[in-house]
Amino acid sequence: MTTTNNQGDNEVTMKLNRRRFIRHAATSSAIATAGALFPGISFGSWPQLANNSGLVSWQKAPCRFCGTGCGVLIGVSDGRAVAVKGDPNCSVNKGLCCMKGYHSVQALYGKDRLTTAQVRKNGTLVEVPIQEALDLIADKLKTTRELHGKDSVAIYGSGQWTIPDGYVASKLFKGCLGTNNVEANARLCMASAVTGFMTSFGLDEPMGCYEDMDHANIFVTWGNNMAEMHPVLFSRMLANRKRRTNVRIIDFATRSTRTSQAADKSILFKPQTDLAVANAICYEIINRDWVNWDFVNQHVSFHRGKTDIGYGTEDHFAFKDQAEAISFEEYSRFLEDYTPEKVEKISGVAAKDIKYLAALYGDPALKVTSFWCMGMNQHTRGTWINNLVYNIHLLTGKISTPGNSPFSLTGQPSACGTVREVGTLTHKLPHGVVMNQHHREMAAGIWDVPLSNIDPKPSYHTVEMFRALDRGDIKFIWIQVTNPMVTMPNLRRYRDGGLKGDRFVVVSDVYPTPTTDIADVILPAAMWVEQEGMFGNSERRTQHFAQIVDPPGEAMSDTWQIIEVARRLGFEQQFPWSKEDYIEKIWEEYRRFHAGPKHEMAPYSVLRERSGVQWPYVNGRETRWRFNPKYDPACSNGKDFDFYGKKDNRAWIWARPYEPAAESPDNTYNFWLNTGRVIEHWHTGSMTRRIPVLHNAVPAAYVELHPEDAAELGVVNGEMVKIISRRGEVTMPAQIQGRGVPVRGMVFVPFFDESYLINELTLDAFCPISKQPDYKKCAVRLEKA
Amino acid sequence: MMKQSEKRGWVGPCIAACCILGAAVTIGSPKHSAAIDLGNFDHQGQKVFRSYEATPETYLAADSGDRNLARFYELRQYPGSPPRIPHGVEASFSGDESNCLSCHGKGGYSPEFGKFVPVTPHPENTLCYQCHARVITEKAFGESDWQSIRPPRLGRSFLSSSPPPIPHSLQLRENCISCHTGPGAVVEIRVEHSSRGNCRQCHVPAVQTAPVNEFVRPGP
Secondary structure (H helix, E strand, O other): OHHHHHHHHHHHHHHHHHHHHHHHHOOOOHHHHHHHHOOOOOOOOOOEOOOOOOOOEEEEEEOOOOOOOOEEEEEEEOOEEEEEEEOOOOOOOOOOOOHHHHOHHHHHHEOOOOOOEEEEEOOEEEEEOHHHHHHHHHHHHHHHHHHHOHHHEEEEEOOOOOHHHHHHHHHHHHHHOOOOOEEEOOHHHHHHHHHHHHHHHOOOOOOOOHHHHHOOOEEEEEOOOHHHHOHHHHHHHHHHHHHOOOOEEEEEEOEEOHHHHHOOEEEEOOOOOHHHHHHHHHHHHHHOOOOOHHHHHHHEEEEEOOOOOOOOOOOOOOOOOOOEEEOHHHHHHHHHHHOHHHHHHHHOOOHHHHHHHHHHHHOOOOOEEEEEOHHHHOOOOHHHHHHHHHHHHHHOOOOOEOOEEEEEOOOOOOHHHHHHHOOOOOOEOOOOEOOOHHHHHHHHHHHOOOHHHOOOOOOOOHHHHHHHHHHOOOOEEEEEOOOHHHHOOOHHHHHHHHHOOOOEEEEEEOOOOHHHHOOOEEEEEOOHHHOOEEEEOOOOEEEEEOOOOOOOOOOEOHHHHHHHHHHHOOOOOOOOOOOOOHHHHHHHHHHHHHOOOOOOOOOHHHHHHOOOEEOOOEOOEOOOOOOOOOOOOOOOOOOOOOOOOOOOOOEEEEEOOOOOOOOOOOOOOOEEEEEEOOOOOOOOOOOHHHOHHHHHHOOOOOEEEOHHHHHHHOOOOOOEEEEEOOOOEEEEEEEEOOOOEEOOOEEEEEOOOOOOOHHHOOOOOEOOOOOOEOOOOEEEEEEEO | OHHHHHHHHHHHHHHHHHHHHHHHHOOOOHHHHOOOOOHHHOOOOHHHHHHHHHOOHHHHHOOOOOOOHHHHHHOOOOOOOOOOOOOOOOOOOOOOHHHHHHHHOOOEEEOOOOEEEOOOOOOOOOOHHHOOOOOOOOOOOOOEOOOEOOOOOOOOOOOOOOOOOEOOOOOOOOOHHHHHOOOOOOHHHOOOOOOOOOHHHOOOEOOOOOOOOOOOOOOO
16 A cells, blocks of 8 residues: 555656646647647547537537437537537526437437438339339328228327427328328337326326426335436436435335435335335325325315226227226225235335335325336336326325426427327327317318318227238338337237238338338438427427438438328328428417417427427416416416316326236246336437447346346356247346346346347237336246357 | 625526526516526536635645546547546446545545546536446447537637636536646646636636627617
């Protein structure tokens, strides 16, 4: 030790001498000096612009990646995006981003960007002018419809569609072509959040906003690794815990993560048993008389639905729930199966931990915010678990006030904006649902199409849409801004389906992916700020971005691609806009669907100016907390709260039981398989892997094992493990004691890596109400490879 | 004296922020506007003073000469991007406060790395891995056509003897002391007069990525 210190001291003395030398040498330009000192090294390891003025102009945009909706400022120099900083004017992130946001602009510049259209001729993709590809698409659409009927064509988009993208897709397919075959990957991502909101409140999207974080005392993360998936929000939580002394974070999860490490308390439960634990919390709240009776008597009604509702693993599966009003006493009797002691046996959560959670929710002095995302939504009882967490907040009246917030987060930048608000799901319209005559009339009126065009019957939800493609009921599918050949559960069936002889698959994307691999036509798309558009984030915030840089080659916005095809099909009247102002015109048309205090959207001119605007935007004011008359202009009952979404003007508490997962470990397939993300990569990695910093941090996927399971299997870190399910197998490196540690009997695999298609193993079971698949639970066995 | 000027410093930006943002942050009442958190955008120098007070003179003046600008930019993708983590970290690394800030909070000598440690200018942001990525491989997924601007030039004084302006944005880099003094500082940007704590008394922000605007008297 002493020797080291002496050496250190000597080094300091030596360097001090050199410092003096530098001081004398550095007269005008220190760069020149340093260049002389360290010859051969140029500053900045990145290639520099040819026209390197060093000047940068900054323009606002929402981040391209997750549903947080951080405001970023994009630095532009010489027509290229060259830097990013957090937008200090954006209340979402207040000037801070995450590593994905800071490097997001690099995703524009991968050398393998798709810049020309390609058409498969005799089995190989050949480049063609984009107009020729668009002709072919229009022709195929037309002839397929004529030969096989209107429901033989489909469009599949995503929560990364801009709002205009989704709007024109819905207008063309539902309004003009008369098919409800419009779906988006958000079905795989937050359909259960939607049905949870609809069944509990009658209106979609959170009542609260991110500002809840600055008021809450208790944060409970329900199966939600926020530290990696929503880092900007998580660090705001940590900052609050640091600044205020009365803040605690409780992580409630099936696997130990960075969120668990940062939390004040980590509680682990067995997969699927969150249903039982949520009910046990309610049991305890009632049993201890922590119910907020003023709130419950005025604002809550009790219901139950069907039970033993199935898992949807078979084709043509159909289910319709039936709500039945019950009394508080009936609800309370239902909960008797869920005493903390009984639930301890099901869930593995100690009764005292359940009571602890109940005490936090039940304490009237504490403000509680619950966060969740995929853990609760990708769940074969996803709607139910959403309902059950609302139950807790409703029994205690901890809702719609600053800091008291059941908060459903989203994973994609415009899952809310484009899929939930525009309604790019088979049963939805921009306002309401296809089943409703008034809603169809409104759509037909605004879209300028005959009412008879809009089919009152929903067709296929996402899983069923790809099953229909496999069966041959769908012959033509246009996939935009998503990568289903990595993300579909039970992937092999759906890839084989897409490859069948007479199926015609069009893919619009920015990079080659496993989905473009099966395409018959590839259209090069403009990415993010290469086009004008809007996203909508998790807290009802609409965020406009201008076109900041030019798209490469013949790349074109997804909106314009659809307009080009629509016009070729003879719908010039419905798609009359010019390239100069089509986004503004589309926005102002779309906005008519949401007129009124419950969902009023800001005008285009306001969106352009600001770093996002929250709806309802009424009389120049945004609404931060819905259902609370202090903030929400749509409240009209004169009480403290007005849950105007439901006809009885009440929020609904649901008696929903615990039912097991679709597939649980048994003697043959003895492990749970859980899938998800890492902070570095987003979705299927087609963008983030082309960002050097992110790829270099996590270059490949891996399987996380509990150390004892790894020891029994005889594998050490980095050794290959074969994971086998009833549907497929994959061999990948083990990670033991990494950033996440699954419990014994569970493995975890991130899904971003197209070299290890973990979704060939997952099961296409879904929540019968929301039709959202469960990517978190299926049974696998392991072998040392 | 300082306290007073600090206070004035806070009121101004609050009002300015309200005007600029308008209803963008849904200012419900004047009471609410006070809740806008400007703590993260302390361009008022408060942070510099605090940090200066907390750093011993000998440390401020020390210089290891270990780090240079070339290395500094090697870890970045463009001027101002969050640097990657240039050293190994455990696989279980959670990037939490105690792990990173034990060294990067106050600096000092690390026997483990045999180096003086650079100090973070924003220790209040404790979720370090939110922005700073580890390096597992240098191999790229594919080729990139990424280009960016040259880093800001140093020593660009407006007059031959005037103090050079601050060439970079102060967002997340408000604390001059952390990067420009101490033995972990980058040698080319180290100040020689660290005994003076009020950096922005002489050095004005003139971000090099923005054009220099000359004063033009508004017309009648």
